[in-house]
Amino acid sequence: MADDRMPLTVGQAAERLGVTVRTLHHWDAEGVACPSERSGTGYRLYTGADLERLERVVIYRELGLGLDAVRALLDDPTVDAVAALREQNAQLEARIRHLRDLHGSVQRMIEAHERGILMPPEQQKRVFGTGWDPSWPAQARARWGDTPQWRQYAERAASRSPSEWSGLSQESRELDDALARAVREGTLPGNPRANDLVERHRALLSQYFPLTRQMQVCLGRLYESDPGFAGHYDSQQPGLASWFHESIDANARAHGVDPDTAEWE
Structure with a gap:
């Protein structure tokens, strides 16, 4: 020096x-x-x-x-400087490993915010089925990317493994089958069976972000009015999109929520 x-x-x-x-x-x-x-x-x-x-x-x-x-x-000649430094070095290495893990987590969160699902397109198709379109997460981000729900979705998606995504996909398919079966068997909106399916749907989506009944009502409107969503449900069973919308509204009323004034909150 x-x-x-x-x-x-x-x-x-x-x-x-x-x-x-x-x-x-x-x-x-x-x-x-x-x-x-x-x-x-x-x-x-x-x-x-x-x-x-x-x-x-x-x-x-x-x-x-x-x-x-x-x-x-x-200053103290009795202190083993090498031993002390080795101990500090071990702690430093542990901090470096922690920071690397933290860096990886932050990177995954950034990617999840940008991409929605951290899997290559071909892997997405294997997990979600051949009818899955890998462009859907990007469309969802364009539509809802500035909402708190998208941020919550991305934070959860960042740590979700392919097997966990597969489990959620299986739950979604099973719910679609149960909804279609309810319509085929003449289940009326507001019926206990229909209400159970609506609650099952809300629990499933709450694994992505907390879904209130008011928000579920807004989704129900979208399921019937949006060609993409309506096409999905009606392909499972003709008339399912409208039936599901009506069932969501009926369940909301049973819990004190007015579907006519419900907002995304």
């Missing part, structure tokens, strides 16, 4: 080391790293040897050592 510009003032030393002047004053007061010289006007001055000691203090502090431990490493 020594050069032709030695000794250095406190400000110059702080700038060289990337710490604050206040920090150097504190280390001086604690007897951890004190300036060896004074100027003619009484200002503290750090020599080359002082800067070398300060450099070691900075490293030890970045490793997480307290000032007492730093002072012991620098």
Whole structure:
């Protein structure tokens, strides 16, 4: 550290080391790293040897050592410096592993926010079936990407494994089959069986984001009015989209929700 510009003032030393002047004053007061010289006007001055000691203090502090431990490493001949540093190195490696894991989690969350499902298109088709269109998550993001529900969906999707997606897909298919069967067998909206299916639907979607009954009513409207959703349900059983909408509304009324005024909340 020594050069032709030695000794250095406190400000110059702080700038060289990337710490604050206040920090150097504190280390001086604690007897951890004190300036060896004074100027003619009484200002503290750090020599080359002082800067070398300060450099070691900075490293030890970045490793997480307290000032007492730093002072012991620098001044106590009975302290096993190598053992102490090995321990700190082990802790540092653990922190690095943790940060790598955290970095991976953040990356997955970013990708989930952008893509919706973190699987390649071909894997999506294997998991969700041949009728699945891998462009649907992008369409959903374009439609709902600025909502809290999409953020909740993405955060959950970031940690969801292919087998978990497969389980959700199986639940969806089973629910579609049960809905279609209810219509074929003449189940009326508001009937206990229809209400159970509506509640089953709400529980299933709540695995993606919390779904209130008001929000479910809004989805019911969409299921009947949107050609994509209506086409999906009516392909399971003609008239299913309208029946499901009516059943959702009937169940909502049974729980004190007015479908005519329900909003996405």
